[in-house]
Amino acid sequence: MRTSERPTGEDRGPHFVQSVARALSVMRSFSADRPSQSLADVARATGLDRATARRLLLTLADLGYVRAEARDFQLTPRVLELGYAYLSGLSLPEIALPHLRKLAGDLNETAALAVLDGDEIVYVALIPSSRVATVRINIGTRFEAYPTSMGRVLLAGLPEQQLEDYLARLRLESKTDRTVRSVDALRQEIDRTREQGWALVEAELEAGLRGAAAPVRDRAGAVIAAANVSVHAGRMTPQEVEREYVPAILRTVRMIEADMMGLA
Known part of the structure; x- marks a missing residue:
């Protein structure tokens, strides 16, 4: 399922936090085929508007999960922390x-x-x-x-x-x-x-x-x-x-x- 085709908040219950889903969709848009992406690439892959994609990328950068190089963005090794608990258990x-x-x-x-x-x-x-x-x-x-x-x-x-x-x-x-x-x-x-x-x-x-x-x-x-x-x-x-x-x-x-x- 492509990132932009994943269920949205409208398909979930009242507990659903859309901003969390959008941040995760930004992280999932990076792959072995797309290790480095521009803002336009991320917006296109996630279906988000450029302003929202930019805010999410900069937030992830502040948290250490994304780094910016020139006009492109890349995930950092810190994202491995997110899967380590699952894999280790x-x-x-x-x-x-x-x-x-x-x-x-x-x-x-x-x-x-x-x-x-x-x-x-x-x-x-x-x-x-x-x-x-x-x-x-x-x-x-x-x-x-x-x-x-x-x-x-x-x-x-x-x-x-x-x-x-x-x-x-x-x-x-x-x-x-x-x-x-x-x-x-x-x-x-x-x-x-x-x-x-x-x-x-x-x-x-x-x-x-x-x-x-x-x-x-x-x-x-x-x-x-x-x-x-x-x-x-x-x-x-x-x-x-x-x-x-x-x-x-x-x-x-x-x-x-x-x-x-x-x-x-």
Whole structure:
């Protein structure tokens, strides 16, 4: 969901503080693709008028979360404080890390764990490969769900009505010439993911990048996260990824689930 499409105060109760929502929308408008933005960029991304966007940016600068350089603004490392309490109290990444480390070591590829937050995936654990990657990924990195293997797995795990709501509001963008082009085609891929229990996405987020993922489920069987391996297309064919990597990912998620349930 784009920042400007998030619910406004009119959709909330009388407790809702619009200024807080607007300040958060300003912070969310920055991303890996837009680490530095002008006032006009922020106003356009958030749907706010320039005067409001300027006041919010200057307030965030006074609080130390934003810095101004010439005519542009950037987030500061202090924003990490906002997510630290959540991540530090989240046991799943700690449980998953040893298994992701083994997976990454066995395959010599990047292994990761992500959760679904709104319409985006958020990386909560990551073991990077020593090989050079063109996509910059860190803990907290967010991508739209639909063109990623972990996103497909997480979308496949949604209750049917939540999935239908997601598809109804989705606005597809072509990240590459292989990105899924229609909601119907995406629905078919999500159905396929649900049936086979894993996803393989071929260069839909970035050209030359393949991703394979499988769901991590809680004791009740609900999908709570996804684990994946990313590989450059030049090193492995889709058939090789399916034959050699997918079984390793499935074993990894089973071990994560066993540790979560205290069965290992």
